[in-house]
Amino acid sequence: MKHIVIDPRDRRVGRGFFIRELIVPNIGAFVLILIIRILEVGTAGDLIIYSLAAVLLWSGNIAAPMARLHDLGINGLWHIGVVGVVFYLTTIGLNSGPGEAAMRFADWSVGVLDGDDGPEASGRAAQLGGLFALCELVALALLPGQKGANSFGPDPREKV
Numbered sequence: 001m002k003h004i005v006i007d008p009r010d011r012r013v014g015r016g017f018f019i020r021e022l023i024v025p026n027i028g029a030f031v032l033i034l035i036i037r038i039l040e041v042g043t044a045g046d047l048i049i050y051s052l053a054a055v056l057l058w059s060g061n062i063a064a065p066m067a068r069l070h071d072l073g074i075n076g077l078w079h080i081g082v083v084g085v086v087f088y089l090t091t092i093g094l095n096s097g098p099g100e101a102a103m104r105f106a107d108w109s110v111g112v113l114d115g116d117d118g119p120e121a122s123g124r125a126a127q128l129g130g131l132f133a134l135c136e137l138v139a140l141a142l143l144p145g146q147k148g149a150n151s152f153g154p155d156p157r158e159k160v
Helices: 015-038 042-071 077-092 098-113 123-142
Strands: none
Touching (some): 015 042, 015 123, 042 077, 042 123
16 A cells, blocks of 8 residues: 555556555454444544544545556546446435435435434445446546546556
8 A cells, every 4th residue: 555546646557556556455454443343442542443444444445446447547436427327226225216315315324313324225226336346446446537538637557
């Protein structure tokens, strides 16, 4: 995590770097959350550890995929769209219309604020959301980036 991706703007990362920056921050966040669960460090300690975990999760799940899309010559905001679709499928689920979706989102929001997980999406919708996310991550890990500089910066494979 020597060069952790916090700000993906005008940044390109190669496949190997992406894989490391996806896996290591998530493991780090998992360990930090385990520490909170095991140790009773108090509210201030919890806040510090959760903040560190949030930075690691941001880096691994938002910033690194956006920077990887930049290497492919694609605007990183497409990843936010993918996150939105995955969130919708795994949290709200497939439903009959916008009214039901709004009610399920409200139930989910209240559940999160109350410390509950909220309503579960249907199994099929959650599986579809997970498959959608997996396809994006596999594509980002396997597709070679553009050769040479593009509008998002220099080729990360070129030695500076």
